[in-house]
Amino acid sequence: MTVVPGEGSSAERVRAVVDVHRGDRGALLPILHGLQAEFGYIGPEMVPVIAEELNLSKAEVHGVISFYADFRDKPAGRTVVRLCRAEACQSVGAERLVAHARQVYGVELGETTRDGTVTLEQVFCLGNCALGPAAQINGRLHGRLDENRLDTLVMEAEAGDR
């Protein structure tokens, strides 16, 4: 069964996502990914519903959500920019790119601009280590970035071109 986005109450939609993965072994991670795809985040109000459906304690569910860097407890900005800060990208100027982005968007890593347009995140390795500095913008990998190229790509993403 597939989940129809945006239908029903929040709890119903959470249960619908749980149902998709109910037969999976160790279903919690697939469920959490499903919830984040459906809602854009995993809110604290969803935790009791997940816990009840999987017969886990709320603490267990919260423990798993908070362990993994990917799961967010509030919605991200429209454009998510993930800058790689692992060694290979550092060797070709990743830190400069990070400093630039922090300044341009006026947010720290892990934060969203006040107008909700851009979320800036750090990531450790995107597997593009020979073509760094690398970044992922709305899920799409980019390589050999410099300040100008990053600005252009984010603007294009903002405009919906990418």
Next chain:
Amino acid sequence: MTTTIFVPCDSAARSVGADEVAAAIVREAAGRDVRLVRTGSRGMLWLEPLVEVETPEGRVGFGPMSPAEVPELLACLGDGRSLGDHERHLGLVEELPWMAAQQRLCMRRVGVTDPLSADDYLAHGGLEGLRRALEMSPAAVVDEVTGSGLRGRGGAGFPAGIKWKTVLDTRADVKFVCCNADEGDSGTFADRMLMEGDPFCLIEGMTIAAHATGATEGYVYVRSEYPDAVRTLRQAIEVAYARGWLGEDVLGSGLSFDLFVRVGAGAYICGEETSMLDSLEGKRGMVRAKPPIPAISGLFGKPTLVHNVLTLASVPAILDGGAAAYQALGSKDSRGTQVFQLAGNIARGGVFETAFGMTLHELIHEFGGGTRSGRPVRAVQVGGPLGAYLPADGLDIPLDYESFTAAKAMLGHGGIVVFDDTVDMARMARFALEFCAEESCGKCTPCRVGSVRGVETIDKIVEGRDPDANLALLSDLCELMTDGSLCAMGGLTPNPVLSALRHFPDDFTPRRFTSLHEEGTTP
């Protein structure tokens, strides 16, 4: 006559414009007899986007290509002009020095075939290994793998055959094969390239492993940072089911094997095998104490064969060509081929598969062409964030397990990250500890607390606060982390720290180091 043009769909190639080049080819080729095939990447990443044109002599390469250079390329195809007229003409791809010097086993189809074409796979030797394995008894397949000398490619280099035999000999109602595709080490991307470029090879390797060990279910745990690999692998698994390569009665042999892709969620520690198993079970990715080893009590407490992508992807070639042929490659206890990945500040970076034994210096300078910045090489980190830093004058080490151990370094997953002379090694040492603090699962104290204390101690050293005492303290701390940590995360983090201290002591002398905090890493 139809001309076939190949453009990679590998995410690294796409990260520098392969899609735009492919779109330009489609646009410009309208009305011509041209067929466009998207392949994986050959791994010559400095040439991406690398376009290849099929000719009677072989595939001719052009790169790096931009969309603006496409019309000229298509013009060279007809009108009596020669391909050599194009500015980006490289010659026959297979004869380029980078390609000709390799012995490609794992990566032999990557960059050659359409990753999702089952027919392409068969036409290029696919399933030969599985067919041969299915004619053999499980024990005979295990013997073949043992005889090949194959060692785990994830980093630890454990002999694969011993794991296989343990899983085969352990009785249970259900057994699992798990592929660790949580390739989190900076400087490594070969797993990703294989999954995106030849996913059937991994599927075949896992199916052979299932037959050999008696497993009926398999999981590929792919990191979420690799969305393209996840997509390709899932599509390939669908194709494999449709072809009868997976599911009940694989290739009519009676073998039943189901394969699933699971996606990580941004935790480096889940590349540690027991942590990965906890994550697969839907839990926090906490490291387990060993014993019990996963081969006896792994996923959900069942016997589980856990291998890295490249280990499993080596298996079809071993079964196809035989253990002896594989064993004949390499040196001493490092048999077969290793996939090296040249990364960081490197002029010609990419994937290079060769029998063990070439020196690090040769690979970096002859094939890699030195740094991308053109400045002198100062340091090289081999084996990911937990690997040691080597100085520029210490690179004459043969690339095999034994030589690296002798040099107090490790080969790990074959990632080689090059730094030029602008690198600040105190900062890299600090980063290693900071990374450990960020990614530690928190189960054992040396890793959880030691990493944080280590960052603080390095800060004191470079700020000139009682540097001698703090250097002694840092050494002590590293010794404790090495001896007292539960897994490689805490146990090996001292590698980059101590090697930076050993080879680059001048970087740790007290100085104005406020920049460490200002530009530093803590958000």
